[in-house]
Amino acid sequence: MSAILNTSLNIGFVKLTDAAPYVIAKELGFFDKYALDVDLRPQNSWSTxxxxxxxxxxxxAQMLAPMPIASALGISGARQDIITPLVTSQNGNAITIxxxxxxxxxxxxxxxxxxxxMPASILKQLIDIRKQNNKAKLRFASVFPFSCHYLQLLDYFAQGDIALNDVELLFIPPTSMTDSLASEDIDGFCVGGPYNASSVRKQIGATIxxxxxxxxxxxxxxxGITEEAYKQRPEVFHALCAAIIDACEWLxxxxxxxxxxxxxxQDKYLSTPIECIAPSLxxxxxxxxxxxxxxxxxxxRFSALNEKDELAINRPSAEQGTWLLNKIQHAWPHLCPTTSANIKIEDCFREDIFDQxxxxxxxxxA
Structure with a gap:
């Protein structure tokens, strides 16, 4: 890497347990290993x-996996060429009531x-009872419209034949979930760690x-990076991916x-007790x-355990991208009919950059 190349990077993240690869790369020197000067910047919400x-x-930025696809489709604001050269985690979310x-x-x-x-059919039975008694709809929150959390809530409801018009759905930043549950503004949420464990520890929620x-x-x-930024400094982003892969392997x-x-x-990262962070890890x-x-x-899950291809999790494969695209199309059919035909998932989930x-x-x- 050229000594005169700008290797400074500002990376955004949300205060979640699965921000671990970014934090570990910073704290354990993996960014330094590739001569990167990285500033990690916590953000209040996914939209910000x-x-x-x-x-x-x-x-x-650390991004929700559907976000680059939604940006490429132009259904999350103006169309933007956001690309992902690296998957940094799998799983990690839960529904807490x-x-x-x-x-x-x-x-x-x-x-x-x-x-x-808990099978969704149990929740369905309660919803039916509440409807018969003219009670208010249950309110469930997820973190962002174009998120795995929202799509997982939809799939969970579908498992129990729960119609979307029988519940209220809203979007709240992850850091506000526990307080919203405590104040009874919502009846349940789908979010990542440490907020499910935090709700259980505080005796205000149950992860079902x-x-x-x-x-x-x-x-x-x-x-997530913009295609424009990548074209300006490809070597820097290759190094960034390499450092984060190192952190995923360590994890x-x-x-x-x-x-x-x-x-x-630590306060500069999640500012949450270790007993709420450690369990899911x-x-x-x-x-x-x-x-x-x-x-x-x-x-x-950040890296494969005892598998032949240890980097399979981190590879932004076309299969992973296409699977998510299909979920997005199903959830937002009114937004996707024309734009979906124009997206080439390989332009968004970039295995070529990952290979570099x-x-x-x-x-x-070596």
């Missing part, structure tokens, strides 16, 4: 992060406890199902994840206060 990336205020709703379900359906993961129960090992977060070992939780707990899903956690090896980063890693190791 997207807008700053598109405006050039951020050079790169209020303790008040737990008790209402148990009473209405004469249940001693909730089966976990995880994203892994709905989808298995699908892209959750990606590295595949469970003992390392305890250290990651400690680092993430080590495959433990807190469900209800006083109830044994569920074990989910793939709760947070892998080659740089190999050359650096």
């Amino acid at each position: 992060l997207r807008d700053k990336l598109e405006a050039g205020m951020l050079d790169a 209020s303790i008040a709703l737990v008790e209402e379900i148990k009473t209405a359906l004469s249940l001693d406890s909730l089966p976990l993961p 199902v995880t994203s892994y129960d709905i989808w298995q090992d699908r892209a959750e977060k990606v590295l 595949k070992d469970v003992p390392n994840r305890f250290e990651a939780a400690r680092i993430l707990a 080590i495959g433990s899903c807190l469900t209800m206060y006083g109830v044994s956690p569920r074990h989910l090896t793939h709760y947070n 980063a892998v080659a740089l890693r190999l050359a650096t190791k």
Whole structure:
């Protein structure tokens, strides 16, 4: 890499457990290894992060996997060429409902406890009872319209034949979820860590199902950059991807994840107690206060474990992109009929850039 090349990068992230690859790359020197000067900048919401990336205020960002596709389709504001050269995590989300709703379900359906993961059919029964009694609709929140969280909520409701007009759906930044549940502004949410565990620890929520129960090992977060920025400094972004891949590889070992939780707990990152961050990292899903956690090896997944192709998770394959595109088309049919035909997923999910980063890693190791 040329000594005169600008290697400074401002990277946006949202205060979530699966921001770990970015934080670890910063704290453990993986960015330094590739001569990158990285400033990690926390953002309050996904829309703010997207807008700053598109405006050039951020050079790169942790993004929800559907976001680059939505930008390319022009259904998330003006059409923008946002590309992803790297998948940084799979899974990690969960649906949590209020303790008040737990008790209402148990009473209405004469249940001693909730089966976990809780089938959507149980929620459907309660919704039907509430409709018969002219009660208000249940309110569920997710983090952003074009997010895996929202799409997973839709799929969960579909499993129980819950019509979307029988619930209220709204969008709240991840950092506001727990407070919104505590204040009874919402009855449940779909969000990533540490906010599900935090709600359980505070005894205000119960995690009834995880994203892994709905989808298995699908892209959750990606590295997002503008195509224009990439064309200006391709070598820098190859190095950025290589550093984050190194961090993802470091995160595949469970003992390392305890250290990651400690680092993430710092005020400059998640500013959250380690006991709310660590569980999902080590495959433990807190469900209800006083109830044994569920074990989910793939709760947070950053790199493959004991698999032949250790980088398969991180590769932004056309298959992963097409699968998400189909989900987006199904969720937003009125937005996609003409634009979807014009998108080439390989222009958005960039395996060619990923391969350049892998080659740089190999050359650096040599």
